[in-house]
Amino acid sequence: xxxxxxxxxxxxxILSAVLGVVCVIYVLPVAAxxxxxxxxxxxxxxxxxxxxxxxxxxxxxxxIKGMTFGNYPFWNSVKYSVVITLLSTALILVGTSMAAWxxxxxxxxxxxxxxxxxxFSMVVPFQMVMFTLxxxxxxxxxxxxxxxxxxxxxxxxxxxxxxxxxxxxxIPLEIEEAAAIDxxxxxxTFFLVVVPMLKPTMISVGILEIMxxxxxxxxxxxxxxxxxxxxxxxHIQYLKxxxxxxxxxxxxxxxxxAIIPVIIFYLACQKHIIKGVAAGAVKG
Amino acid sequence: MSRKKLARGNTIRRSTRKWFPLFLGPVVCAFxxxxxxxxxxxxxxxxxxxxxIADAKPIGIGNYVRAFKDAAFTHAFWYTTLxxxxxxxxxxxxxxxxxYALTQGIKGSxxxxxxxxxxxxxxxxxxxxxWSMIFDGILSxxxxxxxxxxxxxxWGLVILMCWQQVGYMMIIYIAGLQAVPEDMLEAxxxxxxxxxQTLFKVTIPNVMPSITICMFLSLTNGFKLxxxxxxxxxxxxxxxxxxxxxxxTTEMLALNIFTTYNNSSPNAHGTAQAKAVIFFILVAGLxxxxxxxxxxxxxxx
Numbered sequence: 054x055x056x057x058x059x060x061x062x063x064x065x066x067i068l069s070a071v072l073g074v075v076c077v078i079y080v081l082p083v084a085a086x087x088x089x090x091x092x093x094x095x096x097x098x099x100x101x102x103x104x105x106x107x108x109x110x111x112x113x114x115x116x117i118k119g120m121t122f123g124n125y126p127f128w129n130s131v132k133y134s135v136v137i138t139l140l141s142t143a144l145i146l147v148g149t150s151m152a153a154w155x156x157x158x159x160x161x162x163x164x165x166x167x168x169x170x171x172x173f174s175m176v177v178p179f180q181m182v183m184f185t186l187x188x189x190x191x192x193x194x195x196x197x198x199x200x201x202x203x204x205x206x207x208x209x210x211x212x213x214x215x216x217x218x219x220x221x222x223x224i225p226l227e228i229e230e231a232a233a234i235d236x237x238x239x240x241x242t243f244f245l246v247v248v249p250m251l252k253p254t255m256i257s258v259g260i261l262e263i264m265x266x267x268x269x270x271x272x273x274x275x276x277x278x279x280x281x282x283x284x285x286x287x288h289i290q291y292l293k294x295x296x297x298x299x300x301x302x303x304x305x306x307x308x309x310x311a312i313i314p315v316i317i318f319y320l321a322c323q324k325h326i327i328k329g330v331a332a333g334a335v336k337g
Numbered sequence: 338m339s340r341k342k343l344a345r346g347n348t349i350r351r352s353t354r355k356w357f358p359l360f361l362g363p364v365v366c367a368f369x370x371x372x373x374x375x376x377x378x379x380x381x382x383x384x385x386x387x388x389x390i391a392d393a394k395p396i397g398i399g400n401y402v403r404a405f406k407d408a409a410f411t412h413a414f415w416y417t418t419l420x421x422x423x424x425x426x427x428x429x430x431x432x433x434x435x436x437y438a439l440t441q442g443i444k445g446s447x448x449x450x451x452x453x454x455x456x457x458x459x460x461x462x463x464x465x466x467x468w469s470m471i472f473d474g475i476l477s478x479x480x481x482x483x484x485x486x487x488x489x490x491x492w493g494l495v496i497l498m499c500w501q502q503v504g505y506m507m508i509i510y511i512a513g514l515q516a517v518p519e520d521m522l523e524a525x526x527x528x529x530x531x532x533x534q535t536l537f538k539v540t541i542p543n544v545m546p547s548i549t550i551c552m553f554l555s556l557t558n559g560f561k562l563x564x565x566x567x568x569x570x571x572x573x574x575x576x577x578x579x580x581x582x583x584x585x586t587t588e589m590l591a592l593n594i595f596t597t598y599n600n601s602s603p604n605a606h607g608t609a610q611a612k613a614v615i616f617f618i619l620v621a622g623l624x625x626x627x628x629x630x631x632x633x634x635x636x637x638x
Binding site: 065066068069072073075076079080082083085086089097098099101102148149151152154155156158159160161164167170171174176177178179180181182183184185186188189190193195203204205206207208209210211214226229230233238239240242243264267268269270271285286289290293301304305308311312315316318319320323326327330331 | 451460
């Protein structure tokens, strides 16, 4: 008995060690970005995995060069990415939670049809609607960072409504009824009684939307007026797609700047992010 | 009793109903702009020839015929299928193995989970550029590069996607594994089942719902892949077919639709939209069929 326990402990140690090694390999790509962002461009391709020492050291040059790279100020793309992500997420959270509550509680034929359409929209790939959507958005002047959230609300409503309706249906009706008897209208019932109960789902949906919108490339690429507005993914894709030689060192510097906030966000909200992903996955 | 129950649901329903414009209005408007109208218009335009949507003229099924005859499109279809099968198997096997290891109560489980999930936060475009630098860094030692050989492009994409998706699927598998009843595992242990027997006869049947979800997700993710494909190889290298058509050898379906649309031929827009409809039917159909199949298995077990 003791022997097998010791054997099991040893096996667990070995497993830990193996996973530890895999972990180190896992962070190598990010480490590669870090070391190459300080390396002179000519050495990025030839000495990708060497530390930026001696003649390879570029100091902060890559970062300074990267700021105005591709004839577009990098900080603008950061600004627009933040604006679009925050506005879209806020709009989706408010809009779809209200709609979902209405759908679950009123439950008319129209509500059921709308709900069905939302579920249907989850299996439709973006390519199906991308040309017509970008055209519609253009005609309605939704091609700015301040109006594109409406497009996100429209195309992203499906999953959010699906998740909210599922949760509202599990809330006992008595609580809202008590509020109604105490004289609350639907608006106050929703915001003072339902929203606090929805908070965990709100966090899950919010996390999923932030991850989607922040990293999204094709939708803003097709909808936004690219002369004026670029998000971070669009900007980075422009650098590589542009003619002439690409400065890989400066590109890596920008990529580093782009992923640092993401990693900080992840480490700060890790628990919610993992819970949100697990909740969102159940949509199947 | 039943009358009381009826009255209960009605209080909220009746008082809320007239608030339709406020609660449902914004979402319905946005949903029409962002989904319903583009979808209907998209189906209509797939039967039209057009440069600008305003002067589209119906031409019947010509676009679909062109789409199926397009060597680049059929190549993209088979390439996408192959990629999806390979990545589906690899991602799910690795993710399950990691999740299984992390639920054995070993030291550092939380740290490992954090690290493995991290790549999911980074977007596809950025990932593509990171990995193209890494692959080129390795391949330049052999004086070649990721865009020189379609084999490199294929396996490069598989490695990239494993790196990204294993952590995601792992989270779902961990949730499934933690829900396996402890007394069931204990019963198996007391009955003298080996570790492998417990895994295959008790654990795996119990996590079938998670397996369903993960298969469904990796299947549709594989078919819909775009950003990583664009950023890593953008379809390169290109080969010339005997007929004179150029085929991008590492181009997947979503990217093919995109490049077709940007083509200068007068039929390009219509053909791209027809391809998009085919693509939609494929993705939706595959997803639903796969789901129905695994759900059936679940019930049998």
